[in-house]
Amino acid sequence: MIYLDNAATTFPKPESVYENINKAMREYGANPGRSGHKLALQGGRAIYETRELLGNLFNIDNPMNIIFTHNGTDGLNLAIKGLLKPGDHVITTSMEHNSVLRPLKAMEKVGVKTTIVECDKIGLIDLKDIENSINDDTKLIVTTHASNVTGTIFPVKEIGDLAEKNNIVYMVDVAQSAGVYEIDVKDMKIDILVFPGHKALLGPQGTGGVYIRKGLDIMNMKEGGTGSKSNLLIQPQMLPDKFESGTPNTPGIVGLGAGVEYILDRGLESIRNHEKELTRYFINELKKIEAVKIYGPKDAEKQAAVISINIGDEDSSEVSYILDKVFNIAVRPGLHCAPLAHKTIGTFEQGTVRFSIGPFNTHQDIEKAVQAVGKIVKQI
Amino acid sequence: MIYLDNAATTFPKPESVYENINKAMREYGANPGRSGHKLALQGGRAIYETRELLGNLFNIDNPMNIIFTHNGTDGLNLAIKGLLKPGDHVITTSMEHNSVLRPLKAMEKVGVKTTIVECDKIGLIDLKDIENSINDDTKLIVTTHASNVTGTIFPVKEIGDLAEKNNIVYMVDVAQSAGVYEIDVKDMKIDILVFPGHKALLGPQGTGGVYIRKGLDIMNMKEGGTGSKSNLLIQPQMLPDKFESGTPNTPGIVGLGAGVEYILDRGLESIRNHEKELTRYFINELKKIEAVKIYGPKDAEKQAAVISINIGDEDSSEVSYILDKVFNIAVRPGLHCAPLAHKTIGTFEQGTVRFSIGPFNTHQDIEKAVQAVGKIVKQI
Secondary structure: EEOOOOOOOOOOHHHHHHHHHHHHHHHHHOOOOOOOOOHHHHHEEEEEEEHHHHHHHHHHHHHHHHHEEOHHHHHHHHHHHHHHOOOEEEEEEOOOOOOHHHHHHHHOOOEEEEEEOOOOOOHHHHHHHHHHHOOOOOEEEEEOEEOOOOOEEEEHHHHHHHHOOOOOOOEOOOOOOOOOEEOOOOOOOOOEEEEEEEOOOOOOOOOOEEEEEOOOOOOOOOOOOOOOOOOOOOOOOOOHHHHHOOOOOHHHHHHHHHHHHHHHHHHHHHHHHHHHHHHHHHHHHOOOOOEEEEOOOOOOEEEOOOEEEEOOOOOOHHHHHHHHOOOOOOOOOOOOOOOOHHHHHHOOOOOEEEEEOOOOOOHHHHHHHHHHHHHHHHHH | OOOOEEOOOOOOOHHHHHHHHHHHHHOOOOOOOOOHHHHHHHHHHHHHHHHHHHHHHHHOOHHHHHEEEOOOOHHHHHHHHHHHOOOOOEEEEEEOOOHHHHHHHHHHHOOOOOEEEEEOOOOOOOOHHHHOOOOOEEEEEEEEEEEEOOOEEHHHHHHHHHHHHOOOOOEOOOOOEEOOOOOOOOOOOOOOEEEOOOOOOOOOOOOEEEEOOOOOOOOOOOOOOOOOOOOOOOOOOOOOOOHHHOOOOOHHHHHHHHHHHHHOOOOOHHHHHHHHHHHHHHHHHOOOOOOEEOOOOOOOOOOOOOEEEEEOOOOOOHHHHHHOOOOOOEOOOOOOOOOOHHHHHHHOOOOOEEEEOOOOOHHHHHHHHHHHHHHHHHHH
């Protein structure tokens, strides 16, 4: 199986991820932050280490400002719903995932107003369109860092500057960039950073997180046991406890730590260059096949390792089915949970066949993918 | 290390839990329910199998009425907040965990009214007290199945009958009973069942779930990508998608399935008898030590394998520290995130030293615990 569905979840993970998860479960499978005995403390320390590693990766001073969640979507809901109040105005873009758009749509029912800024045909945002959408009620700008449909990289630093200048909270969904691209919450003026753990951060499924800038007031949407201030019936207000009720996913978080450690060891730049090189080669080869339509920037410098294509007017599911069945290549067809992105690039009916490259893909994987696409073109 | 903190999380897990999680990560670590290729389908099937196993365990007809969550607390929040509306009245008990009490307290701010029925000194509820608390606005009764402080078993079937007779929704927190005690949602008239996956169900941390009876209208508190109806900006309303946004914890759910399979193979009754036998022995031996105060029913037939004690007026944290440090025995001190339970049994200041027995504890473990308590009594 050639796995080119890394934008959905990376596979495989580094060997250390599997091993550390196994070790966490077998050797110190107690409940961290609760009981205070040796095994519980060991679990608590392991979780803290992952917080620290993520802090290093994203240039976050205080690891306690990082909250662990069930997945990226959980984090986006926590931040969007905890921040916004009736009357608030939000600016977002047409390239967002449903994990951003659906919570915002739900918040419209309680009086939040949303402006969805249209991106251009290759998924690029015009900074002026964001600026022109700002009004007195604008509380939040929320954008992706890289589109999960076209890979298009957003000018996060510029948007961050704009938000800061206008005293607006900036939230970034780094689902497709964390673990590959430089993310510096200070330099980029990011107030809230939301990440899944199981994509390019190379952790297991069941992990994700949110960084919340110090001083930003976010309401908790859940309450429960935190192991802290157990005498009170109200939720403790200190971070991360305020947002981390119930038993955490200790082995998952340990696995995420191993993933981030792998990234820091190999180097972001090394991973990025590897993925860029394969993306560049793939796009160049696909350009040579006439029936293939490629979406997005078609430029490895301007997009993450996500390449969406179609073959003529062929249904994207049909093409993906053949890739899986005949060529043993795993990709994702359809709308990728981002319907407005497909309206933006003109593929709402057809969907796209999405190839997404990970740190363990090889040049040969991409060669085989190119050959497979070529063969399908000839057969159809 | 003698691990007697199984009420916090069971440790160890059955070997098959570790192995199946490892296998899921290494062999089919794709994103289930999304892409449609072989690996994604295998992940989706594995998740469905766990739903089916839980359905078997709890006598739930349709596995799609089981929703996977991050942990038990996540499930309780989902159900409590999704069900209740301003003006609704809720009846609960003084033996509940903060994962029930804190969300209810938070809901009071939006106009939900709560009656907390006082239990007696051993944590027992009087059915009449619940009945007398019912009024025209009573929408929900929520109780634990077994106390996490005293182990006291609640008359769930009787409460279920009472709720049904009065057309009230009955929600049960089975954090301390699922995997050991018979739970039949039909026979017990349970409308909403909430379980963590990592306690006696023997799955890994990062898992939990909620069963919602067919026809019961619960609002979703989160939205996001579900892999279904991706063209829409509103959340799909079918179960379980309505409540399962974002990538699920596939390896965790696979591990939970292995845990439930172990339980079904070994037999609930066999596990229960094993734990009862150790509980009976432990209580009997502790009764012989004069300085030891035992809380709860002190009767293995009337309590889960959770035994809370104190040694004279000694601080529970101090005793637990000695048990860990000197005797290598892991227990949990303090309030166990259930402050009102401690007010009920009279240990709000002192807390209790909680021993909790799991399916892999041995007679020798309990003998050593008894000896350790005896030695501590002599030293203090």
